[in-house]
Amino acid sequence: MTNDITQVQNLVSQFVRGMIRTGMLMFGSIFFLFRLNTRFGLIALCAFPLIVGCMGLCLTKANPLFTRLQAQLDEINAILQEDISGIRVIKACICEGYEKLRFGKANGALVCTQLQMLTILTFMNPIINILIYVVVALILRVGAFEVAAGAATPGVIMAAITYTTQLLNGIMGLTMLSQNISRGFASWKRVKEVLHTEPQLQDGSFDGQTEQHGKIEFRNVSFSYPGSDRMALKNINLTILPGETVAIMGATGCGKSALV
Template sequence: MDCFGTGSLVTRMTNDITQVQNLVSQFVRGMICTGMLMLGSIFFLFRLNTRFGLIALCAFPLIVGCMGICLAKANPLFTRLQAQLDAINAILQEDISGIRVIKACIREGYEKLRFGKANGALVCTQLQVLTILAFMNPIINVLIYVVVALILRVGTFEVAAEAATPGVIMAAITYTTQLLNGIMGLTMLSQNISRGFASWKRVKEIFHTKPQLQDGSFDGQTEQHGKIEFRNISFSYPGSDRMVLKNINLTIRPGETVAIMGVTGCGKSAFVNLIPRFYDAAEGTVLVDGVDVREYTLQALRNKVSIALQKAELFHQSIAQNIAWGREGADSESIRAAAQAAQAEEFITGTADGYATTVAACGSHEELLQSCKVYRDIYDFQMGKEELHA
């Protein structure tokens, strides 16, 4: 998540995976079909008349060269196109999840303009790709029609010399037309293959990314329960050289309640996140029940820790399932006890279906539709006439 971001991961799991699926299916099916059509056409041209076959064969280097030049220019744009989709998905994710804040601060216009600029950049890149590919098809058509013209020219001399019949010339043109269909199919296939390979590189980055947190081997069985110790802890977030925490020492004994206070950005959350090992310390050691957290298996360590996050996360399930989400196999009595402890039972029993009422983090369907209105009439913007200020 830290390496790629939410928007990029969404694009890679949806759009990029779809492009890779198209690459595999079209490559297997398309290469066989177009390959047999092209090779068969050239073979029968040579069987029909060696000169006709040589004319068609001489055009191949020019056709392949044209395709190579166009695809070489388009390939970097495919990668940029997917990166711009990342940016759009990131903006959508941020705006839909924070729609209430946007409305409260009356920032719909700002976010609409921000989305418009990201969308405009995507459209510009797509137009560049289409422009490059738009030149490729006509050039290849011209080369094929030149081959047809040369076959007709040579064929007239052959017929005049009684070395061929008009039927042979028509057959040669038919084979050349089939060759044209094969080449056009290969042209379309090469575009999809190029885009598929660009997406495959992005998907492969995720597959080859190694987790920063490596599992330990300790199963979590200790004599102590509830002791936490920080020894000379220093910490910086991944990719940053600025130390958020420096040389922190603290021991929290079982049963103690400790409050960590400080200004925004001083590292309070980072400090607590070191206990369940959401991050590893840059220097020093964090011990839970006398054991270095890096020696625990992640499952064993996090089974020892209960966390109440600053922001509540709701899943599109029933209230009971949301309450029991962190404890597998929780029964109805323990769910009700948790609701009573949180002083939420009165609210829950007042809903339509009680504990079976379905909730969702995004609110109702109508609220979600309303949030999407931020992007309504996006193409009505006149890009460049307004400046985007942070």
């Protein structure tokens, strides 16, 4: 969850800076292309929906992978935290092999998801570059006719190519920003779920004042957390007499907190 909060913070800061910079580059380039030559501006403007559509298609396929990636990253961090905090218990119980296998399985799933996401995003940048270079080629083609007809000069053509290059830089910035926004929104959904979760245990009306004394007794008590198929406690029998002190010991994740 710490990773999700960091992603949300990065999303806010990068969104503000990126949108200002990218917007100035893209709209400024198209504006000056129209001022140089209306045909040049129309060529760039017609290619813009294709570029945005390609970007949207790739991000639509990558968005579910962002959510899965954050969950798998949290799982790896949880395993590391458990292993480091319970390293003495792991060594005492000779569970090093099991913990290596558990971490390797979680890390392999993370690598697989990361590769799938990068494969999708890897296709996005070349396709966008191809579209931009098609725009440059069309501007050169139209510009050649304009120069031959005396309606434009070579300097105007070079200026149009420069503005198209600036437009390319803006689109590349928008591509990187969209990837960060998609990952940030995946993290925001997970953070929002935690913030809006209603606790299963509610405070009672006990005011702490009582004169009654009695023992605590468990008889074949079993317990599992909501949504889990694994039993945290199974057939527990326990008797605690008044004034008696009981120590609960065991490995990490064996159900000590659930018993309390």
